[in-house]
Amino acid sequence: MKIELKEISRKFKDADSELTIIENLSISFEEKTSFAILGRSGVGKSTLLHILGTLDKPTSGKLLYDNNDITKLNDKDLSRFRSQNIGFIFQFHNLLSDFTALENVAMPLIIAKENEDDAYKKAKEILKMVGLEKRISHIPSKLSGGEQQRVAIARALINNPSIVLGDEPTGSLDVSTSKYIWDMILELNKEMQNTFILVTHNKDLAFQLNKVYEMIECGFLNNLK
Numbered sequence: 001m002k003i004e005l006k007e008i009s010r011k012f013k014d015a016d017s018e019l020t021i022i023e024n025l026s027i028s029f030e031e032k033t034s035f036a037i038l039g040r041s042g043v044g045k046s047t048l049l050h051i052l053g054t055l056d057k058p059t060s061g062k063l064l065y066d067n068n069d070i071t072k073l074n075d076k077d078l079s080r081f082r083s084q085n086i087g088f089i090f091q092f093h094n095l096l097s098d099f100t101a102l103e104n105v106a107m108p109l110i111i112a113k114e115n116e117d118d119a120y121k122k123a124k125e126i127l128k129m130v131g132l133e134k135r136i137s138h139i140p141s142k143l144s145g146g147e148q149q150r151v152a153i154a155r156a157l158i159n160n161p162s163i164v165l166g167d168e169p170t171g172s173l174d175v176s177t178s179k180y181i182w183d184m185i186l187e188l189n190k191e192m193q194n195t196f197i198l199v200t201h202n203k204d205l206a207f208q209l210n211k212v213y214e215m216i217e218c219g220f221l222n223n224l225k
């Protein structure tokens with residue numbers, strides 16, 4: 001799926017001030033392409049990713065998915081659209097602590113009311129793809145940080161979403177685990193052929209993706225590759 005932002009702005013207002021984080025940003029993210037977004041802390045990368053993922057609404061402007069303006073959808077349709085099309089990988093995994101790896105990964109399908117047996121079967125397959133077939137009955141606290149993040153990646157990908165958004169997906173891991181997880185993300189991206197947009201601090205990793213942008217003031221995206 002192709003994503004287009006048209007003259008997007010995002011301002012945060014409080015009683016006596018207005019903060020413009022993104023101003024008049026227009027950009028396209030072509031389908032089946034991987035993008036990295038670099039930029040200093042606080043510049044607005046997460047804000048942009050939340051808008052792309054429909055978790056936050058822009059103050060003005062349009063967000064087009066395959067030429068449809070989805071800012072016009074109501075909350076119910078928007079959340080259905082999100083769960084069918086977008087996978088999220090956050091810096092902190094957000095796994096449900098009382099559920100096993102298998103249940104966590106199957107959850108998006110079960111919420112979408114898919115047949116439970118099919119959901120668990122798919123969850124097993126994808127846990128195998130991330131190398132965790134021997135850990136499916138573990139709850140998150142019995143897994144290492146890297147393993148938890150692999151479960152989160154499996155959960156993000158189980159719907160085979162056409163868009164995967166990652167917000168510093170390896171930001172909380174040590175260097176070698178981070179490299180391992182990153183290689184896995186690249187491998188899965190090749191296999192699944194979806195659009196990946198990843199915010200990262202790591203320039204070396206960023207340049208392994210198809211396109212690289214650096215976010216500077218007011219959400220301007222500088223094209224580095």
Ligand SMILES: Nc1ncnc2c1ncn2[C@@H]1O[C@H](COP(=O)(O)OP(=O)(O)O)[C@@H](O)[C@H]1O
Pocket residue numbers: 012019021039040041042043044045046047048
């Ligand atoms: N809900 C909010 N209300 C007010 N300010 C916010 C909110 N969310 C983010 N900001 C501000 O927007 C700026 C960009 O934040 P963020 O997108 O999280 O940056 P990054 O991910 O690049 O570190 C920060 O200055 C932050 O304080």
Ligand SMILES: [Mg+2]
Pocket residue numbers: 045046047167
């Ligand atoms: Mg951030």
